[in-house]
Structure formats: C-alpha cells, structure tokens
Amino acid sequence: MTDQEILDRIKKGDESALDFLYKKNYRMMVNMIIKNNGSEEEAKDIYQEALLAFWQKAASGKLEMTSKISTFLYSICQNLWRKELDRKSRLSNEEKDGIVTDSQDLEERAKLLNMCLNDLGETCKKILFYFYYDDLSMDDIAYKMGFANADTAKTKKYKCKKELDKLIKTRFSTQDFLD
Amino acid sequence: MFSTEDYNEKIDAYLKGNLSPDEAKVFESKLHSDPALKSEFLFQQSLLADIQASRKSELKARLNNINIPAEKPAYWKYAVLAGIATTIFVAINYLPDNILKNDKAEIKTATSDKLENLGKGVAFDKSEAEEIEEEDKADLQAKPTEAPEEAKSNPTESKKVVSNPEKDSGKEVLPNLPDVHTPESYGNDHVGKDVETPDHNLTKTKQINTTVAGVEVVKSKKHKFHYQYFDNKLFLYGDFDTKTYDILELNNSKGQKLYLKFESNYYELQPDRTEISKLEIVKNRETLKELEEIQKK
Structure with missing residues (x-):
C-alpha cells in the first residue's frame, strides 16, 4: 500500500489501515525509544499514542501530508518520548499524590460512561466514537455504518447523543460528573 | 438566545474546533454571560473527553491484539x-x-x-x-x-x-x-488477523491466511458483479448468495493475491480496491495455470 492509499483508507475510517501502519512501523519506532532509555512497554505505549494521534488527524481529513507517514510518525514519537522523559524527571523530584486521585476519578468516570454506552447499544456507541474521536464526516459514518446517507447518520448521531446526555444526567448528578 | 438544540450544536462545534475564530469569540462571550450555557458547556466538555478516552482505549486494545513478528536481521x-x-x-x-x-x-x-x-x-x-x-x-x-x-x-x-x-x-x-x-504490503493490505472461517458459501477454499477477516455478500441493484475491500473484509456484490464461489489464494513471486472462482471463470481480486470495482476475468495464462494447479491439490 502506498502512503496515499493508506491515507485514503484512514479518511474513510478503515481500521485495517491502522492495523497495517501499526505493524509496519512498530519495530522502527519502538526500537528508537528503547535506544533512548525506554522500556519495551513504554515504547509501545508512546508509539500507540503517536499512531492514534496521527489516525485522528488523518481520519478527520485535516491533515495534509508533505512527508512520508513513517517520517511523520517517527517525529511524533520522538516528541512524545522527550516529553515523557521530562515528565519522569520532574516527577521523581516531586510528590505524586495529586496524580493518583486524579486517575481514580478518571477511572470512575470511564466506568460510568461505558455503562451508559453499553445501554445505548453498539450502533450508538460506534456513531459517537466515530464522530467525537475519529472525527469522521457524516458521509463516512454513513458509509461505515451502512446508513442510507449523511442525513441519516446525522439524525442518528443527534438522537444517540441526546439519549446519552439524558442517561448520564439522570443517573448521576451533574455535580458528580463535573468534579 | 439559543435553544437547547442550538446550544448543543454550538458546543459540539466549539469543542471539536470547528468554529471560525470569530464565531469562537462570540461563543466564548456568550459562555461568560449565560450561566446555563456555561454549565452545559462544562458538562459536555468532560463528557466528550470521556467519550474520546473510551474510544482511545478501545483502539489501543485493538492494537495490542496485533501480533508483531519477531525481529529478523536484514543488514x-x-x-x-x-x-x-x-x-x-x-x-x-x-x-x-x-x-x-x-x-x-x-x-x-x-x-x-x-x-x-x-x-x-x-x-x-x-x-x-x-x-x-x-x-x-x-x-x-x-x-x-x-x-x-x-x-x-x-x-x-x-x-x-x-x-x-x-x-x-x-x-x-x-x-x-x-x-x-512487510509481507502484508504485498498481495494484500490486511494485517494478518487470524482466519475466521469464511462464509459457508466457500466450498473448496484453500487456506486463506493473513488476508481477509471475512467475506460478505451484498445485494445491490447498481453493482451486479463487483467487489471491494473495506475494514479487513472482502465485499462481493452480486448473485453470490445462491451460487457457489471459491476464493483462492495464490502465492508466487509477485506476492500473495486472492482470486475468485465463479461459474468456472477466475476473477482477480486486487488487494488495493477500496472502491467498489468490477470483477475482471483473469486472462494471463500462467496465472490461470497456477490457479488450476491449486484446485487440483
């Protein structure tokens, strides 16, 4: 697959292109981080972050590539890893208390959301993911979901979102959710 | 003044970064003067962040399931x-x-x-x-x-x-x-998911490894004899539900490629076809010979 073909696929939200890229560039990116004092686990995590950041940009159609995808990914990895190293060195000098409570709170919220999403059903979950994370166009969402057209996708998304808001608001007080 | 629906549209657009700088300014000033809007905004902001986090962990789980082959030296x-x-x-x-x-x-x-x-x-x-x-x-x-x-x-x-x-x-x-x-970049674009047994329609299918996660038959008025790849799946458009067909995999010097056998003809399945494409008959004699060979095995 050429870079252009990969990009075209990603723009349509074809996740097999993501798999392909992941596999193709894995060694190069992960080895770069390992060579720079990272563990395999850390390297994998950074690489996934980088790849998903790329996926989001590319799927939304907001990215115009002027270099090879691998070059681009490589530089994202380097930057993310540099930041991570910074963060680690700062952390070792500071107290870590604040961060722990933070992630607990996040976990709670994630659980809550996943419960609601599961209640809404697979279709709604996918639409909301594609719209809010992958940032696909309504046309692409319709295509991927097998809807008649973008209008159908838009209506469905609207209904799903409304239902989700309602579920979350009624089950849990807004205040809980906010902080 | 916005209605609730407009609120949500605007909030979405703002949070997704789809407002122009001017529109964003107007929105921000409304945010300051309208407490109801503000509270809805804060709710939506954290909700969207959670949706995104949830999708992200879903995709990460997907990536973690991909098997990365061990390193091999290639100086x-x-x-x-x-x-x-x-x-x-x-x-x-x-x-x-x-x-x-x-x-x-x-x-x-x-x-x-x-x-x-x-x-x-x-x-x-x-x-x-x-x-x-x-x-x-x-x-x-x-x-x-x-x-x-x-x-x-x-x-x-x-x-x-x-x-x-x-x-x-x-x-x-x-x-x-x-x-x-990588091997996948030749002959097929799909990362080697393990084979789900293809459709029951595939009668004499030879092993389909690392190629497609499945085959789906689509009835379409417009496309009567077409195919495409999408999301790791091969979609066949046409009358494939009632008649038998075979998917054959050929590995040769040119790489790995799939072929469709239907009513004793062979058709090419180009791995890069992500648009709906016409099924084209195989004319190359050598390829035909090789395809016959696999069938005999």
Missing part, C-alpha cells in the same frame, strides 16, 4: 533506516516541541526545507536505487530491525538508498525512499 536495511534517521534528525531540530498541536504549515517547512538541503548532499544513482528497491521487494520476510542509530556505520549505502530514481532534483528525498515492505 542492508540499515542503510534505508540510516537515510530516514539522518533526515529526521535534521528535520526534528526544526520542529517545535509540541508537534501535535502544530499545524501542517510548520511541519511542511520543517521537512521540505531541510530535506531539500539534505538532498543536495546525496549522490544519485538511478540503477542502484532501483536495485535496492528490487531487493526490498524480493525480501518479503524482512522487517525493519534495528534502531536507525546503528545504521550510521554504513554511510555509503545510505546515500544510495536516499537517491531518487524518479526525479532529477534533490527535493523530496524522503517520499521516494524505498518502502520497507
């Missing part, structure tokens, strides 16, 4: 990586720290400017570059193995690789670097 590839490494090394110095928030413009300058310079120092030798690409194609099993740093010990070769067989100018060196092909 000549160091050269390729050295080329990339050097270029990136130069380019990186020009990228501001927070690349993710940067717009394409900055990346463009960083890469193309520096690449241009780099290109100037590169020796061009068409035949050699092509040769290496050929070698690349032949070595389907090879993976990028080592971090680029190691490769610096081999500077001569790296120059050959970075040369550009198609254009005369030294610009855009990187886009023409030979791809380091």
Whole structure:
C-alpha cells in the first residue's frame, strides 16, 4: 500500500489501515525509544499514542501530508518520548499524590460512561466514537455504518447523543460528573 | 438566545474546533454571560473527553491484539533506516516541541526545507536505487530491525538508498525512499488477523491466511458483479448468495493475491480496491495455470 492509499483508507475510517501502519512501523519506532532509555512497554505505549494521534488527524481529513507517514510518525514519537522523559524527571523530584486521585476519578468516570454506552447499544456507541474521536464526516459514518446517507447518520448521531446526555444526567448528578 | 438544540450544536462545534475564530469569540462571550450555557458547556466538555478516552482505549486494545513478528536481521536495511534517521534528525531540530498541536504549515517547512538541503548532499544513482528497491521487494520476510542509530556505520549505502530514481532534483528525498515492505504490503493490505472461517458459501477454499477477516455478500441493484475491500473484509456484490464461489489464494513471486472462482471463470481480486470495482476475468495464462494447479491439490 502506498502512503496515499493508506491515507485514503484512514479518511474513510478503515481500521485495517491502522492495523497495517501499526505493524509496519512498530519495530522502527519502538526500537528508537528503547535506544533512548525506554522500556519495551513504554515504547509501545508512546508509539500507540503517536499512531492514534496521527489516525485522528488523518481520519478527520485535516491533515495534509508533505512527508512520508513513517517520517511523520517517527517525529511524533520522538516528541512524545522527550516529553515523557521530562515528565519522569520532574516527577521523581516531586510528590505524586495529586496524580493518583486524579486517575481514580478518571477511572470512575470511564466506568460510568461505558455503562451508559453499553445501554445505548453498539450502533450508538460506534456513531459517537466515530464522530467525537475519529472525527469522521457524516458521509463516512454513513458509509461505515451502512446508513442510507449523511442525513441519516446525522439524525442518528443527534438522537444517540441526546439519549446519552439524558442517561448520564439522570443517573448521576451533574455535580458528580463535573468534579 | 439559543435553544437547547442550538446550544448543543454550538458546543459540539466549539469543542471539536470547528468554529471560525470569530464565531469562537462570540461563543466564548456568550459562555461568560449565560450561566446555563456555561454549565452545559462544562458538562459536555468532560463528557466528550470521556467519550474520546473510551474510544482511545478501545483502539489501543485493538492494537495490542496485533501480533508483531519477531525481529529478523536484514543488514542492508540499515542503510534505508540510516537515510530516514539522518533526515529526521535534521528535520526534528526544526520542529517545535509540541508537534501535535502544530499545524501542517510548520511541519511542511520543517521537512521540505531541510530535506531539500539534505538532498543536495546525496549522490544519485538511478540503477542502484532501483536495485535496492528490487531487493526490498524480493525480501518479503524482512522487517525493519534495528534502531536507525546503528545504521550510521554504513554511510555509503545510505546515500544510495536516499537517491531518487524518479526525479532529477534533490527535493523530496524522503517520499521516494524505498518502502520497507512487510509481507502484508504485498498481495494484500490486511494485517494478518487470524482466519475466521469464511462464509459457508466457500466450498473448496484453500487456506486463506493473513488476508481477509471475512467475506460478505451484498445485494445491490447498481453493482451486479463487483467487489471491494473495506475494514479487513472482502465485499462481493452480486448473485453470490445462491451460487457457489471459491476464493483462492495464490502465492508466487509477485506476492500473495486472492482470486475468485465463479461459474468456472477466475476473477482477480486486487488487494488495493477500496472502491467498489468490477470483477475482471483473469486472462494471463500462467496465472490461470497456477490457479488450476491449486484446485487440483
């Protein structure tokens, strides 16, 4: 697959292109981080972050590539890893208390959301993911979901979102959710 | 004054970064003067962040399920990586720290400017570059193995690789670097998911490894004899529900490719067809012979 073909696929939200890229560039990116004092686990995590950041940009159609995808990914990895190293060195000098409570709170919220999403059903979950994370166009969402057209996708998304808001608001007080 | 529906549309657009700077300003000032809007906004902001986090962990789980083959040595590839490494090394110095928030413009300058310079120092030798690409194609099993740093010990070769067989100018060196092909990049685009047993319709199917996660038959008025790949699946458009068909996989020097056998004819399934395409009959005699061979086995 050429870079252009990969990009075209990603723009349509074809996740097999993501798999392909992941596999193709894995060694190069992960080895770069390992060579720079990272563990395999850390390297994998950074690489996934980088790849998903790329996926989001590319799927939304907001990215115009002027270099090879691998070059681009490589530089994202380097930057993310540099930041991570910074963060680690700062952390070792500071107290870590604040961060722990933070992630607990996040976990709670994630659980809550996943419960609601599961209640809404697979279709709604996918639409909301594609719209809010992958940032696909309504046309692409319709295509991927097998809807008649973008209008159908838009209506469905609207209904799903409304239902989700309602579920979350009624089950849990807004205040809980906010902080 | 907004209605609730308008609120939500605006909030979505704002949070997704789809408002123009002017619209965003108007929205922000409304936010300050309208407490109801503000509280809804804060609710939506954290909800969207949670939705995104949830999707992200879903995708990460997907990636974690992908099996990465073990490393294999492939020395000549160091050269390729050295080329990339050097270029990136130069380019990186020009990228501001927070690349993710940067717009394409900055990346463009960083890469193309520096690449241009780099290109100037590169020796061009068409035949050699092509040769290496050929070698690349032949070595389907090879993976990028080592971090680029190691490769610096081999500077001569790296120059050959970075040369550009198609254009005369030294610009855009990187886009023409030979791809380091994984087996999947040949013959099929799909990362090797384990085979789900294809449809019950596939009668005499030979092993379909690493190719498609499934076959789906679609009835369509417009497309009567077509196919396409999407999301790891092969979609066949037409009357395939009532008649039998076979999907055959052929591995030869050109790579791995799928063929459809239908009513004693063979049709090509080009792996890069992500648009709905007409099924085209195989005419190449050698291919036909090979396909007959597999059937006999």
